[in-house]
Amino acid sequence: GRDLLSLADLQPNEIQELLTLAQQLxxxxxxxxxxxxxxxxLFRKASTRTRVSFTVAMHQLxxxxxxxxxxxxxxxxxxxxxxxxRVLDRYLDVLAIRTFEQAxxxxxxxxxxxxxxNALSDLEHPCxxxxxxxxxxxxxGTLKGLTLTYLGDGNNMAHSLMIGCALVGMNVRIASPKNFxxxxxxxxxxxxxxxxxxxxxxxxxxxxxxAAHVLYTDVWASMGQESEAEDRIPxxxxxxxxxxxxxxxxxxxxxxxxxxxxxxxxITDEVMEGDQSRIWDEAENRLHAQKALLxxxx
Ligand code: CP
Numbered sequence: 001g002r003d004l005l006s007l008a009d010l011q012p013n014e015i016q017e018l019l020t021l022a023q024q025l026x027x028x029x030x031x032x033x034x035x036x037x038x039x040x041x042l043f044r045k046a047s048t049r050t051r052v053s054f055t056v057a058m059h060q061l062x063x064x065x066x067x068x069x070x071x072x073x074x075x076x077x078x079x080x081x082x083x084x085x086r087v088l089d090r091y092l093d094v095l096a097i098r099t100f101e102q103a104x105x106x107x108x109x110x111x112x113x114x115x116x117x118n119a120l121s122d123l124e125h126p127c128x129x130x131x132x133x134x135x136x137x138x139x140x141g142t143l144k145g146l147t148l149t150y151l152g153d154g155n156n157m158a159h160s161l162m163i164g165c166a167l168v169g170m171n172v173r174i175a176s177p178k179n180f181x182x183x184x185x186x187x188x189x190x191x192x193x194x195x196x197x198x199x200x201x202x203x204x205x206x207x208x209x210x211a212a213h214v215l216y217t218d219v220w221a222s223m224g225q226e227s228e229a230e231d232r233i234p235x236x237x238x239x240x241x242x243x244x245x246x247x248x249x250x251x252x253x254x255x256x257x258x259x260x261x262x263x264x265x266x267i268t269d270e271v272m273e274g275d276q277s278r279i280w281d282e283a284e285n286r287l288h289a290q291k292a293l294l295x296x297x298x
Pocket of ligand 1: 046047048049050051120128258259260
C-alpha cells in the first residue's frame with residue numbers, strides 16, 4: 001500500500017495535486033464513488049476533528065468506516081502489531097492510526113498491504129498540515145514564497161509544518177523556548193527538502209513573527225506531557241499568539257491553530273475570534289484535504 005506516515009512520504013508535485021483535488025472536492029466539481037471500500041480508524045488517543053472528518057470524508061466518498069477502538073479489539077490485550085496488521089489488511093482498504101509511537105505506524109506499514117495513514121503520532125501530524133496548506137492556499141492563492149511562523153512547542157505539529165512548508169516552497173520559522181525545540185533530525189530533513197525556501201529555528205518569537213504571512217500555534221503540552229502543562233506556562237508565555245505578535249506580522253497575515261485550543265495560554269481569545277483568524281476554515285479543511293487523500297490512496 002501507499003502509506004502516509006510522514007509528510008515527507010509525498011513529493012512536492014503530489015502535495016500540489018492533493019491540494020488541487022481538495023479544492024475541487026470542496027467546490028463540488030468532482031465526485032467519487034468508493035462503494036464497498038472500508039476505512040478503519042485505530043485511535044489510541046482522543047480526537048474530535050480527525051475522527052469526525054475522516055468518518056464524514058469516507059461516507060461522502062461513498063465508502064464505509066469501522067471504528068477499531070483499541071479497548072474493544074485485541075490490540076489492547078497485547079496481540080502483536082505484525083499479526084494485527086496482517087489480519088486487518090484482509091478486511092480493510094485503508095487504515096488511519098493515531099498513536100503515541102511513530103514506530104507502531106512503521107510496523108503496521110511494514111506488515112500491512114493496505115495504505116497506512118498517520119492520523120497523529122509523537123513525530124508528525126501530516127493530515128493536519130495538508131488542511132493547513134489548503135487554508136493558506138485559499139487565502140493567498142499561492143504558497144511559494146510565503147512565510148509561516150510557528151510559535152510554541154517544537155512538537156509533532158512543528159515537525160510536519162517544517163516538512164510541509166519545505167516541500168511547497170514556503171519559508172518556515174519555528175520559535176520555541178530553549179529545551180523545547182524541534183527534533184534536530186527533522187530540522188535537518190526539512191532543510192534538505194527546502195530547495196527554494198528557508199527553515200529557521202529560533203527562540204525569539206518577535207523576530208520570527210516579523211512580516212510573516214501565517215502565525216500558527218498549538219497546545220503547549222500534549223502527547224503524554226500534559227502533566228507538565230502548569231510548569232510550562234511561564235516558559236511559553238512569550239510565545240503566546242496574541243495581537244502584539246499579530247501586529248508584527250504582514251498586514252494580510254492569518255492566524256491558524258490546529259485545535260483544540262487553550263484560550264489565554266497559547267492563543268488569546270481576541271486572536272481566535274479576530275478578523276485574521278482562519279481557524280474554523282482550517283478545521284473544515286480537514287474534511288476536504290482528507291477526502292482528497294483517501295481518494296488518492298483508494
Ligand atoms: N487537530 C486535531 O488533530 O484535532 P483532534 O485531536 O480533535 O483530532
